[in-house]
Amino acid sequence: MKKYISAVFIIMLPAMIWMGCSKDKPVDEDGLLITTRKECAVTSFEMLGTDHLVVHGKTAVIDTTAQTINVTVRFGTDLKKIWPKFGLSQDCKLDPKITTWVDFSDLGTQKTWTVISGDRQVRKTYKVFVTVEQ
Amino acid sequence: MTGKFFRYTTVLAAAVMFASCSDKDYQVPQPKTELQNDAIKRSIGPNMAGLRMEFAYAMAIPAGKGKIVSAQVEASIAGAPATFLEHRSFYTNGSGADIGVVVGDPSENKGNTTSVTFTKDTMAATLRYYYVPADEARGKEVSFKFTARASNGETVSYDLGPYKIANMEMKLDIALADNGAKYISIADMAAYNQADAALHADKIDLVYLHRSIPNITFGHALVAPAADPQYLPGITLPAGVNRDAKLMKTWNLRDQQLARLSQGVFIDDVDFQKLTFGDVADYTLNLAKEYGVWVETADGKYRAYIFINAANSNKTAVISIKRYTMK
Numbered sequence: 001m002k003k004y005i006s007a008v009f010i011i012m013l014p015a016m017i018w019m020g021c022s023k024d025k026p027v028d029e030d031g032l033l034i035t036t037r038k039e040c041a042v043t044s045f046e047m048l049g050t051d052h053l054v055v056h057g058k059t060a061v062i063d064t065t066a067q068t069i070n071v072t073v074r075f076g077t078d079l080k081k082i083w084p085k086f087g088l089s090q091d092c093k094l095d096p097k098i099t100t101w102v103d104f105s106d107l108g109t110q111k112t113w114t115v116i117s118g119d120r121q122v123r124k125t126y127k128v129f130v131t132v133e134q
Numbered sequence: 135m136t137g138k139f140f141r142y143t144t145v146l147a148a149a150v151m152f153a154s155c156s157d158k159d160y161q162v163p164q165p166k167t168e169l170q171n172d173a174i175k176r177s178i179g180p181n182m183a184g185l186r187m188e189f190a191y192a193m194a195i196p197a198g199k200g201k202i203v204s205a206q207v208e209a210s211i212a213g214a215p216a217t218f219l220e221h222r223s224f225y226t227n228g229s230g231a232d233i234g235v236v237v238g239d240p241s242e243n244k245g246n247t248t249s250v251t252f253t254k255d256t257m258a259a260t261l262r263y264y265y266v267p268a269d270e271a272r273g274k275e276v277s278f279k280f281t282a283r284a285s286n287g288e289t290v291s292y293d294l295g296p297y298k299i300a301n302m303e304m305k306l307d308i309a310l311a312d313n314g315a316k317y318i319s320i321a322d323m324a325a326y327n328q329a330d331a332a333l334h335a336d337k338i339d340l341v342y343l344h345r346s347i348p349n350i351t352f353g354h355a356l357v358a359p360a361a362d363p364q365y366l367p368g369i370t371l372p373a374g375v376n377r378d379a380k381l382m383k384t385w386n387l388r389d390q391q392l393a394r395l396s397q398g399v400f401i402d403d404v405d406f407q408k409l410t411f412g413d414v415a416d417y418t419l420n421l422a423k424e425y426g427v428w429v430e431t432a433d434g435k436y437r438a439y440i441f442i443n444a445a446n447s448n449k450t451a452v453i454s455i456k457r458y459t460m461k
Binding site (some may be wrong): 051103133 | 355382413415425
C-alpha cells in the first residue's frame with residue numbers, strides 16, 4: 001500500500017508542476033482568445049427593427065476596401081430603434097460593442113464601428129451609410 | 135490493511151443484499167367511505183374582469199352511503215351575473231367529446247355563492263364552474279370555497295386560490311377599414327369612422343390605413359394623427375384629431391387570449407409595467423396578420439398591445455387590444 005501511494009505521488013507531482021508552469025493561452029481584455037489571424041473585415045451586415053426582423057429589402061453592400069457599408073431601409077422604418085448585426089472575419093471583434101438599440105435617424109451623420117483582427121493588431125473602421133426607400 | 139478493507143466491504147455488501155431482499159407486503163389502498171371532493175382550475179393565463187375563469191369540481195360518495203344533494207361555490211368577491219355552476223356532469227366519450235349529463239337544476243347566484251341542487255340520484259359528478267370577475271375585482275385577489283352536500287348529512291369543502299385578477303382590459307375583434315372605421319381610440323378601445331371620430335376627437339390615438347405606393351412598401355399601417363403627414367397619405371383628419379402616440383412594432387408575439395391560438399403566451403400587467411419605449415416612432419407601416427404593436431398614448435395614461443388578427447387585401451383589418459391603465 002505504501003508503495004502504491006509513493007508511486008502515485010511520484011507520478012502526480014511532476015505532472016502538476018509541469019501543468020502549473022505551462023503558458024496560458026493569450027486572451028484580451030474581454031476574455032476573448034487572441035489568435036494569429038490577421039483578417040479584418042465585415043462579412044455581413046443587417047439592421048433589425050423592434051420586431052427583430054430585417055428592415056431592408058436588399059442585402060447591404062459592403063466595401064471592404066473603402067470600409068463602407070451601404071444599406072437602403074424600407075420606407076417608414078423606425079430608425080431611432082435599430083439593432084445592427086455584423087458578421088466578421090474569423091476571430092475578429094467589434095468596437096464599440098452592440099449592447100442596445102442604436103439610433104440611425106440622423107442620416108447625415110454616419111455611425112462607425114471598428115473591426116479588430118484576431119491577433120488584435122489590425123483595426124479597420126467602417127462607416128454605415130443609411131438611405132430610406134423613396 | 136487489505137484484509138480489513140475486504141472484511142468491511144463484505145459486511146456492507148451483505149447488509150445491502152439483506153435490505154434489498156426484505157419482503158414488503160403491498161397493501162391495497164382502502165377507498166375512503168365518506169363523501170369526497172376535488173377541484174382544479176382549468177383555464178390558464180391572466181384572469182381578467184369579464185373573462186371566464188373555468189374550474190372543474192368533482193365530488194363522490196359510496197353508493198350505499200347516500201347521494202349528492204347539492205354543490206356550491208363561494209367566491210370571496212361576487213362574480214358578474216354571467217357566473218354559473220354547470221348543472222350537468224361531463225364525461226369524455228370514445229371520440230374525445232365532452233358529454234354533459236343533467237344532474238340538477240340550473241345554478242343560482244346569491245351574493246357571493248353559486249349553487250346547484252341535484253335532482254337526479256347521483257353518487258359522483260364533476261361540475262364545471264365558470265366565474266366571471268366583475269369590474270370591482272380588477273386588481274384584487276379572489277379565492278373560492280367549493281362545497282358538496284350528501285343526503286346523509288355529510289359535507290365536504292375544497293379551497294382554491296387566491297387568484298389575482300389583472301388590472302388590464304381586453305377588447306377582441308375590432309374591425310377596421312381604410313374607407314370606414316379607421317380612427318382608433320385606446321381610451322374607448324373602439325374604432326370610429328370619419329364622422330364619429332370628429333365627435334371623439336380628443337380620444338383618437340391612431341389611424342388605420344392601407345396604401346399601395348410604387349417603389350415603397352407601405353401596406354397596412356397604424357399611424358398617430360400627429361405623425362409626419364408623409365405617413366398619412368390621402369388622409370384628411372377630422373377637426374381636433376391631433377394626438378400623438380408612441381408605437382413599437384413586434385412580430386410573433388401571439389398572446390393566446392388575443393390571438394386565440396394555442397401558443398401558451400400571455401401578456402400580463404407586468405409586461406405593460408416593465409415596457410420601455412424610449413424615443414420611438416409614432417407610426418408603424420407594413421403590418422400583417424400576427425404582427426403586434428405596443429402603444430403608449432400621448433398623455434401616458436394608457437399602454438396597450440394591439441394584435442393584428444387579420445390584415446386583408448381589401449384594405450380592411452381586424453385587431454384585438456389589451457390595455458393597461460398607467461395612471
